[in-house]
Amino acid sequence: MKKRSRIFVLIAALAALTAAAAAVRLAVWEGVSEGVLRIESSGTTTDVVFSELELGEVKGTVINGKGEEKSVDARGVSLSGLLDQCQITGFAEVTVEADDAYSAAVAAEEIAVPEKVYLIAQEDGGVKMVVFGDSNSKRSVSNVVCLKVR
């Protein structure tokens, strides 16, 4: 086989694999509208409109991956408050998942700590989770779409 043909076959095979994986991904992806949170708990799924929740002022400072402090000043709700409003109790962990499949988990003990874990409104209409007190912003999840309660 000529070298150009071999490279073409490699690229074509990878493109086909990517197309197939993308088709499966888009087929199984259950999207929600912007500003809507899907909460999965004990086999039930609930969609919550974030702006319709009882939101309050959220102010604090988070530390990003570079070690720099970044102030937070937005409208939001504590994760414990959100779960209370949805009458969800008796859980061990909540996994917060973003639109791009990035996720972060917070334990029930952390959620119970006052003024630690919040969901805040983004300027572009999405919802973001911030965890105050973390040494980096790994658990800051932008464009949150789903909360999996376990």
Next chain:
Amino acid sequence: MKPYSLRTWIFLALCCDLGLFAKRMVNPFANLITGALHIPGGISTGFSLMFLATAAALTQGRFCGAAMGAVQSALALSLGMVGSMGALSPVGYIAPGLVIDLVFMATKDRPLSRGERVVLANTLASPAAALAANCIVFHLSGVVLLLYLSIAAASGAFCGVLAARLASRLAPVIKMGPGFEGSAGKGVSI
């Protein structure tokens, strides 16, 4: 380590910088695609790594890719360009560089042209970088991980072709390594 000429060192430094900053330039366009596919990235790394693959192909130095990755990670740390990997970002730079080196070593005596080796190196290095990012930051699984890795490999292969063309163009200018075959005046081929 091979005794490189000053020109070669300057070329390597330039490739390090280009690799580091090219990713930033491509990111906005790449994010349009990854956003539509609902995955956290995987495209721009292939473009970034093509400069490492080009340099490794032209210098033919052992562990050139890993060394350049280490330099890139030092630059990224000093400039605060660590992204979400934080202090573990060197892993994300050195791992794909090491894969590039291993591919060039493994294919040294194989009946492959330099262009094919560059394409193969970039094709494998790109998902290696994606895998490192997944282990450190994203923790994806299932179909999402498959898509993330396959799109990284596909973009790596495409950018590998660009890297092979670049290497072919630069070969007569750089002229380094024993038994080096320049292609001045013969046009560009991979």
